[in-house]
Amino acid sequence: xxxxxxxxxxxxxxxxxxxxxxxxxxxxxxxxxxxxxxxxxxxxxxxxxxxxxxxxxxxxxxxxxxxxxxxxxxxxxxxxxxxx
Numbered sequence: 001x002x003x004x005x006x007x008x009x010x011x012x013x014x015x016x017x018x019x020x021x022x023x024x025x026x027x028x029x030x031x032x033x034x035x036x037x038x039x040x041x042x043x044x045x046x047x048x049x050x051x052x053x054x055x056x057x058x059x060x061x062x063x064x065x066x067x068x069x070x071x072x073x074x075x076x077x078x079x080x081x082x083x084x
Contacts, residue, residue, distance in 0.1 A: 001055075004016060015050075015054060019046060019047075019050040022046055023042055023043050023046040023047075026042050026046065027039060027042055030042075030076070030079065030080065030081070031076075031079075032074070032076035032079060032080075033074035033076070034074070035072060035074070035075065035076070035080070037066050037068055037072075037082070038066070038080055038081075038082060041064055041066070041082050042081075045061055048060075048061045049061075063082075064082055065082055065083070065084045066080065066082040066083060066084065067084060069083060069084065
């Protein structure tokens with residue numbers, strides 16, 4: 001979106017690394033076996049926060065609930081912020 005890369009000197013690369021770190025930190029705090037849905041929803045939520053803070057727009061975040069618990073034997077259930 002803003003043409004950033006690891007050699008950028010305008011602060012955008014650092015902003016992107018901070019965003020990534022925040023999302024990964026949230027995933028690490030939840031812990032548990034992998035869950036593609038949980039990982040994607042956390043990344044999406046953090047992405048909305050990032051866009052709102054850096055691009056002068058306001059995207060709305062709607063708390064989602066995951067309906068895949070029965071399909072994932074490793075689901076962490078109540079520990080997941082998206083568990084129904």
